[in-house]
Amino acid sequence: MLKFNEQKKIDSINGALALRKNIETIVDDIHSEGFKNVCWFGIGGTYASAMQAVVHMKEKTSLEVFYESAAEYLTTGNKRIAEGTIVIISSVTGSTEEMVDGVKKAQKAGAKVLGFIDIADTNLAKMMDYLVSYPENEQLKFFMTADRFMYKSGEFDDYEDKYAEYDKHLAKALVEVEKDADSFAECFAKEHNNDEIHYFVGAGNQYGATYSYAMCYWEEQHWIKTKSIHSAEFFHGMFEIVVRDTPVTVYVTEDSQRELSLRVARFLPQICANYTVIDTKDYDLSGISDKYRGGISPLVIHAVNNRIDVHIEKLNCHPMDIRRYYRQLDY
Amino acid sequence: MLKFNEQKKIDSINGALALRKNIETIVDDIHSEGFKNVCWFGIGGTYASAMQAVVHMKEKTSLEVFYESAAEYLTTGNKRIAEGTIVIISSVTGSTEEMVDGVKKAQKAGAKVLGFIDIADTNLAKMMDYLVSYPENEQLKFFMTADRFMYKSGEFDDYEDKYAEYDKHLAKALVEVEKDADSFAECFAKEHNNDEIHYFVGAGNQYGATYSYAMCYWEEQHWIKTKSIHSAEFFHGMFEIVVRDTPVTVYVTEDSQRELSLRVARFLPQICANYTVIDTKDYDLSGISDKYRGGISPLVIHAVNNRIDVHIEKLNCHPMDIRRYYRQLDY
Numbered sequence: 001m002l003k004f005n006e007q008k009k010i011d012s013i014n015g016a017l018a019l020r021k022n023i024e025t026i027v028d029d030i031h032s033e034g035f036k037n038v039c040w041f042g043i044g045g046t047y048a049s050a051m052q053a054v055v056h057m058k059e060k061t062s063l064e065v066f067y068e069s070a071a072e073y074l075t076t077g078n079k080r081i082a083e084g085t086i087v088i089i090s091s092v093t094g095s096t097e098e099m100v101d102g103v104k105k106a107q108k109a110g111a112k113v114l115g116f117i118d119i120a121d122t123n124l125a126k127m128m129d130y131l132v133s134y135p136e137n138e139q140l141k142f143f144m145t146a147d148r149f150m151y152k153s154g155e156f157d158d159y160e161d162k163y164a165e166y167d168k169h170l171a172k173a174l175v176e177v178e179k180d181a182d183s184f185a186e187c188f189a190k191e192h193n194n195d196e197i198h199y200f201v202g203a204g205n206q207y208g209a210t211y212s213y214a215m216c217y218w219e220e221q222h223w224i225k226t227k228s229i230h231s232a233e234f235f236h237g238m239f240e241i242v243v244r245d246t247p248v249t250v251y252v253t254e255d256s257q258r259e260l261s262l263r264v265a266r267f268l269p270q271i272c273a274n275y276t277v278i279d280t281k282d283y284d285l286s287g288i289s290d291k292y293r294g295g296i297s298p299l300v301i302h303a304v305n306n307r308i309d310v311h312i313e314k315l316n317c318h319p320m321d322i323r324r325y326y327r328q329l330d331y
Numbered sequence: 332m333l334k335f336n337e338q339k340k341i342d343s344i345n346g347a348l349a350l351r352k353n354i355e356t357i358v359d360d361i362h363s364e365g366f367k368n369v370c371w372f373g374i375g376g377t378y379a380s381a382m383q384a385v386v387h388m389k390e391k392t393s394l395e396v397f398y399e400s401a402a403e404y405l406t407t408g409n410k411r412i413a414e415g416t417i418v419i420i421s422s423v424t425g426s427t428e429e430m431v432d433g434v435k436k437a438q439k440a441g442a443k444v445l446g447f448i449d450i451a452d453t454n455l456a457k458m459m460d461y462l463v464s465y466p467e468n469e470q471l472k473f474f475m476t477a478d479r480f481m482y483k484s485g486e487f488d489d490y491e492d493k494y495a496e497y498d499k500h501l502a503k504a505l506v507e508v509e510k511d512a513d514s515f516a517e518c519f520a521k522e523h524n525n526d527e528i529h530y531f532v533g534a535g536n537q538y539g540a541t542y543s544y545a546m547c548y549w550e551e552q553h554w555i556k557t558k559s560i561h562s563a564e565f566f567h568g569m570f571e572i573v574v575r576d577t578p579v580t581v582y583v584t585e586d587s588q589r590e591l592s593l594r595v596a597r598f599l600p601q602i603c604a605n606y607t608v609i610d611t612k613d614y615d616l617s618g619i620s621d622k623y624r625g626g627i628s629p630l631v632i633h634a635v636n637n638r639i640d641v642h643i644e645k646l647n648c649h650p651m652d653i654r655r656y657y658r659q660l661d662y
Contacts, residue, residue, distance in 0.1 A: 045568075066397060070590065076390055197528060220567075225558070233546070263662065271656060284545065331597075
């Protein structure tokens with residue numbers, strides 16, 4: 001398989017899962033000290049991950065939990081971020097200006113910041129009240145943190161049981177998804193690598209990823225136009241431009257909003273002959289109980305998308321690390 | 332001027348402003364009874380208006396204020412909507428299924444619902460705990476309600492002063508925008524009525540309207556492809572697909588996020604020769620003080636967009652009330 005190092009992926013996921021003890025210590029400390037609300041905070045891709053953490057939590061929690069864009073916080077502000085707020089961020093390089101300034105402002109307002117910063121030796125990492133430093137697996141880190149908050153609030157009785165399964169089976173299950181998806185992904189890439197524009201539709205804990213996959217992968221890294229839309233919003237305007245040959249991909253998850261995406265998948269054949277449904281249910285996820293599958297739907301779809309990316313990159317002779325403008329020009 | 336009835340528009344806006352006494356009575360009653368949080372609730376276009384109300388309030392308020400999609404609420408739920416929640420909705424026909432079911436669910440959870448329902452004689456209208464029935468002007472109704480909540484919370488000292496200006500000058504100011512914008516709008520329509528795809532960029536209290544103008548007008552009513560993006564997010568991926576001929580329109584408002592859109596407007600000339608900046612500052616708004624201009628930026632841009640729509644409709648020989656699928660098919 002092209003660009004696929006199975007052992008490296010397994011180690012990466014298992015390493016992320018092993019952060020759980022560390023995360024538990026942090027969240028349990030926060031819980032003992034008391035807190036008022038939780039703010040998932042980001043920009044671009046990390047903003048999208050923040051959206052997903054909030055949807056994930058809303059399924060169960062009564063806590064006040066929200067997401068905030070760093071850029072909007074720096075301009076409009078948010079008075080709910082104050083003494084007692086736990087701000088949670090993720091950053092690879094630690095160098096995104098809005099994130100550094102946003103963290104400063106939140107701390108000045110009295111918030112404490114828990115950061116997943118891939119590189120520990122950065123100014124942003126040093127600013128954290130609570131730091132976890134480990135590469136990649138952003139969404140999994142966020143979900144582990146979210147789940148611990150809910151467990152401590154008495155809203156997640158089977159937390160231990162779920163993570164016992166994940167610890168044992170998740171890494172292997174996800175690399176199997178990549179292997180199972182590879183031939184589909186190659187066909188899909190051949191069908192769509194030349195699309196003028198591609199539509200991505202998703203909901204629930206996959207909506208943020210639908211937004212960021214379209215923007216941060218196809219637009220930013222493949223230079224292919226996209227539009228992403230929430231499955232429920234699809235019927236409130238956007239679908240009017242879909243005709244026979246419009247390329248549309250619907251992500252169907254197994255979380256609480258599955259039905260919203262299935263509705264799109266059921267409707268499309270009436271008006272479109274160029275649609276694809278990517279349903280997490282089609283993947284085995286051996287060892288993971290039905291009730292815990294929904295919580296990892298974005299990781300499953302991420303695994304499928306990884307394979308699509310590798311094939312599009314090759315077909316288009318366009319290395320994904322080239323940027324026209326991002327960090328190339330002043331703006 | 333094509334399809335322009337000045338007096339009718341003035342009467343419509345003044346009629347909406349005259350709802351203020353009614354809105355004040357309702358909000359003051361809610362305030363005396365006590366409430367826990369405020370949820371702006373919608374789907375499609377009304378979801379977008381809900382986003383705008385939240386940004387508008389975040390500039391000043393410490394209240395817990397959030398927006399919720401009706402479809403997401405019906406699937407994922409939201410435990411913050413409970414006893415003490417004031418849910419605020421807007422609906423023209425009162426017939427959108429998700430809104431009817433969402434209101435039922437919120438009321439069952441203990442929330443009270445304040446509805447702006449254009450047609451009073453609908454089941455949805457009859458379900459309201461507090462009803463205001465008057466056609467159109469959705470955003471203005473929302474802003475008036477938001478402002479009264481903030482005034483009652485001691486967060487809006489110059490409320491009376493601002494509305495004294497609006498009552499006296501807003502209607503006239505907005506029709507003057509339409510008149511001032513008409514020749515620009517005609518040129519813009521001639522440049523862009525045939526676009527393969529058009530990009531709309533906006534922020535702040537205009538972001539929701541940027542999202543819904545792209546989706547509910549160009550896609551739904553003109554059948555032209557679009558993508559909308561928040562001005563801050565533009566630099567986090569999407570801008571990589573912008574080249575010389577990519578049609579991009581940036582909405583620049585006078586609210587707290589003005590600088591985020593100006594940053595896009597300043598950057599675009601480096602990479603694009605087909606961009607347009609629509610800046611509310613270019614419109615006179617006679618009688619409205621500088622400090623109250625930002626609060627009505629979405630109304631100003633709506634007035635400009637009205638003129639663009641009229642010209643595109645004519646040029647494309649495509650009546651805006653035709654739908655391919657919306658309420659035509661089962662879905």
